[in-house]
Amino acid sequence: MTRPLAVGIAGLGTVGAGVLRLLRDNAALIAARAGRPIEVVAVSARDHSRDRGITLHGLRWVDDPIALARDPAINVVVELIGGANGPARALVESALDAGKPVVTANKALIAEHGATLAARCERSGAKIRFEAAVAGGIPVIKALREGLAANRVASVTGIFNGTCNYILSRMQQEKLDFAAVLADAQAHGYAEADPSFDIDGVDTAHKLAILAAIAFGRQVDFAAVHVEGIRRVSALDIAFAEELGYRIKLLGIARATEAGIETRVHPAMVPLASPLAHVDGVNNAVVAEADPVGAIVFAGRGAGAGPTASAVVADLIDLARGRDTPMLGVVTASLENRKSVPMGAHRGAYFLRLMVVDQPGVIADVTAVLRDHGISLESMLQHGRSPGEAVPVVLVTHITRESEMRAALDQLAALDSVLEAPALIRIEPA
Amino acid sequence: MTRPLAVGIAGLGTVGAGVLRLLRDNAALIAARAGRPIEVVAVSARDHSRDRGITLHGLRWVDDPIALARDPAINVVVELIGGANGPARALVESALDAGKPVVTANKALIAEHGATLAARCERSGAKIRFEAAVAGGIPVIKALREGLAANRVASVTGIFNGTCNYILSRMQQEKLDFAAVLADAQAHGYAEADPSFDIDGVDTAHKLAILAAIAFGRQVDFAAVHVEGIRRVSALDIAFAEELGYRIKLLGIARATEAGIETRVHPAMVPLASPLAHVDGVNNAVVAEADPVGAIVFAGRGAGAGPTASAVVADLIDLARGRDTPMLGVVTASLENRKSVPMGAHRGAYFLRLMVVDQPGVIADVTAVLRDHGISLESMLQHGRSPGEAVPVVLVTHITRESEMRAALDQLAALDSVLEAPALIRIEPA
Structure with missing residues (x-):
């Protein structure tokens, strides 16, 4: 078995502690599947003294997370600080620029800076993996x-x-x-x-x-x-x-x-x-x-420590095995x-609920607005009667263009007989 | 982009034709995800003339599938012949021994010869991949x-x-x-x-x-x-x-x-x-x-051509990318x-249905047998009455050892009042 993959973890919240615990609890199994041991050698977190329910004995503490990116003794940086910018982004960018692979659970970072991160990876040849960023433990x-x-x-x-x-x-x-x-x-x-x-x-x-x-x-x-x-x-x-x-x-x-x-x-x-x-x-x-x-x-x-740690460590195993994939599945070119x-260009069916005054002519006014926008109805529900009172009326439309629906909604909301902001919920096919 | 991955396919049934069609229909997308084009260069099938709903123009035909394993122009062999032995096994073993990677949908082969195939892969360094062998298109x-x-x-x-x-x-x-x-x-x-x-x-x-x-x-x-x-x-x-x-x-x-x-x-x-x-x-x-x-x-x-082809081509993409994993996730050692x-050592709950003569004392006989084997009941169902006729009696047990259940079943089947072979169905937890 080759030498261990040396990991530095930045951020020791619930997920960080979960990753540490998982790497210890399943160490033998993870080493076999990774083809080499995976060992945490350094950690960075703001609070040294908090009880995380797990011993941190033997781990090097680094105050500035950026130091993990530059540390030649660390093969992979695990970023669990969170946030689209600030120290998380600085750490990830430093690591990638140094050619060091990164594993992160940070969806905000990937969602908001995905394009520049992909370009950075290609420039330096470093990898970024983020299975834990979407749907936690589901790969x-x-x-x-x-x-x-x-x-x-x-x-x-x-x-x-x-x-x-x-x-x-x-x-x-x-x-x-x-x-x-x-x-x-x-x-x-x-x-x-x-x-x-x-x-x-x-x-x-x-x-x-x-x-x-x-x-x-x-x-x-x-x-x-x-x-x-x-x-x-x-x-x-x-x-x-x-x-x-x-x-x-x-x-x-x-x-x-x-x-x-x-x-x-x-x-x-x-x-x-x-x-x-x-x-x-x-x-x-x-x-x-x-x-x-x-x-x-x-x-x-x-979500949760266990499922998220499962995804983070799966990424570490991929890196340990050298299994290589461009960040988004294909190279940016x-x-x-x-x-x-x-x-506005979306087309779908809509559920529309109006609170209206229960009086003659209201449904005619409402359906006239829909007709004027070319919206056809699949069904209508109005239960019970309370003359003069507010009652809910539910309308289900056929496939309609969102922009038409929005325009109709504005007109409906302006009707005297419509008492509250209408509720609009899109209906998805099975 | 590097040179194409050259594929030889043995077996052109529904799945083989599906793989050919998929590699053509999604060629650009597959090349981007594989980092290089994936091209079928040779095929082997018994029937040259059958209409497979897809043109085979430009493909080299090889009569003996084993020749695909030895062909230096072929990078990967796709085995879609099927069967645990015979030509499928001979082809796969020849390819692996020649150090050539294999993709197969053959569950019988992997299930019955998995151990020797894993050892063969390690000897030669060749890879075998078989995503399509289990649950078709589900990865x-x-x-x-x-x-x-x-x-x-x-x-x-x-x-x-x-x-x-x-x-x-x-x-x-x-x-x-x-x-x-x-x-x-x-x-x-x-x-x-x-x-x-x-x-x-x-x-x-x-x-x-x-x-x-x-x-x-x-x-x-x-x-x-x-x-x-x-x-x-x-x-x-x-x-x-x-x-x-x-x-x-x-x-x-x-x-x-x-x-x-x-x-x-x-x-x-x-x-x-x-x-x-x-x-x-x-x-x-x-x-x-x-x-x-x-x-x-x-x-x-x-199952089906599309889902199975999806899995076969995913394996080809992994090979094209050089993503490497031992056959069973870890090396054989x-x-x-x-x-x-x-x-016999299984422990679980059981559903037991007996067809019995509807007469006094039958339930007492049946439950005595279960008691003698230490089997306790969670519930019993007997609908309606037909004195002297055959009626179904359903018994649901608490957690029971299979060997005890089997022994009880033999005794129950031998009772005069039990008219058919009892039906036994295991109950799984949620």
Whole structure:
């Protein structure tokens, strides 16, 4: 067996401690699969004294993480600091420029600086690997980049954020409102004190931008992702979804259309026949549609110390074995110039819920607006009667262009008989 | 871009033609991902004139497939002849001995000769890759061998045979008997004229033996797999399964127990909460339980020209990129000596259906036999009454040792009041 792969880890939070623990617990097995031992020789973290539930005895401490990049005794840098910029970015760039391979779980960094990182890798010959950045323990980057490499991908659709999926699952199962479940999730550590990155869809968008680049062989284009979060999903709409045969999930969707690549993150109605409808709690799942393989589903834990460490160490094993793949599956010169299409060009079916005054003529006004925008209806639901009171009216459209839907929505919101901002949720095919 | 990877294909059935078509249809994309073009330069098949729906113009025909192994103009041999021995084995062994890499979809060959093939590869330095041998288009070998390489696997459970799953799905959905669905499946090309390899579980056992070797880092041990097929699954038992909250699936299960590795293929009751319960038709699915990643699910098309070609070409791309992995994930010297345990040592819950004469004392006789073998009951079902007639009695046991269950079954079958061979179906946890 050749000499060990010497690793320096920057960032010793939950994931960093998990990586240390995994490399110790499964050391023999990992050495056999890597063809050589993988040994952590140095660490860098702000807090030396915090109890991480694991001994750090024998590890060299480095105060400035950048020093790991320059240290000739370190073969690979593992970046677990996080954040698209700041010390994480500085460390990764220093390591790559020094020709040193990097393993990272940092989705923000890859999503926001993917293009320049790929160029840096090619200049220096260094590798960057980031399996842990998307869907945690599910090896979906390897699957798309290598396992399905012979395929032309038509779409990648997934549940990428465990916090959002946990909240939506509990809202559905317990018929609770968003705010109540969020507060409870925060109390139990399933949601951050500041949950906006998760619940506003940004985390999902980071992951989607990365997967879309690999799936479609193009540069990472985070700026083009249309992003909506789950704050406005209501218990009422979840109940209507149920009645119509759907579950509401926060999806990340990347799809090749005639106009270009559509990338969007938003709550969506998912038919019960879809495997994504049954992914509950903190789990993640990804469905890839590709030619000639057809639909492939991957599901598992998308976050947490164990699953994330599993992905980080898998990347280290690849590096130890010398298994080589360009950052996005192909060299940057072979990336295709497949442009992103704006959300206004999206075509799909829509669920629209209006709170209206229950009085004669309201439905006629509403449907006239839709007609004027060329929007045809598949179904309408209005339960019960409360003359003069506010009642919900649900409209499900046939395939419609988003820009028309938006224009109609503005007009509907302006009607006197429409009492609140309309709720609009896109319906995805099975 | 470097010079093309020159491929010789032996066997031009559905899959061989699919590989040719895929390499042509997605040539540019495959070249970018492989870092070089992949070109078929020679083929070998018995029938030169059959219409395969694809032009073979420009390809060199070789009558003796062994010649592909020795041809210096060929970089990689793709073996799609099939069969554990005969020309397929001779070709693969010749190629490996000549140091030439092989890609194959041949599960029988890998399952029955895995140990000697691994040794051959190490002697000559040649590679053998066989993603297409298990679960068709689902990249499950790559996922287990590389993506989950940091994990200690506890179990791998899957639906690996599309024909059996199609038959069981239709029996369940349409309440039909096995024979009727099999005949219909044969008429529509979903089952072979001689379906025994599929429906007797042999195909599933081949695939399971391969996955178990990779998951547990040991030699392939096909002989140790306990194999039962689906011929004796009845519409009656499927209906009882439904009543009890289960689906009946033909599973391949490899599990690490304290006594060693259990590998078994048999119809099983799968709880509706398990993702495997909802895999219908010709689809395949695999659930891996591993530490620290947890449960990971993979699902997709397990057979057919497109999915199989996807896996074959993914292997070619890995070879073109020089991505290197020992055949079973670790070198043979690092394989662990984890012995297989006999089926008699299995411990699990059982569904037992007896056809008994409906008369006083029968249940007392039956339960006395179970008591004498230390088998305790979780539940019993007997619907309706037909005094003096044959009626089904269903017994669900708590966790029981297989050897005790078998001994009890022999005694039950010998009771005068038990009218047919008892039906025994193992129950798997969720």
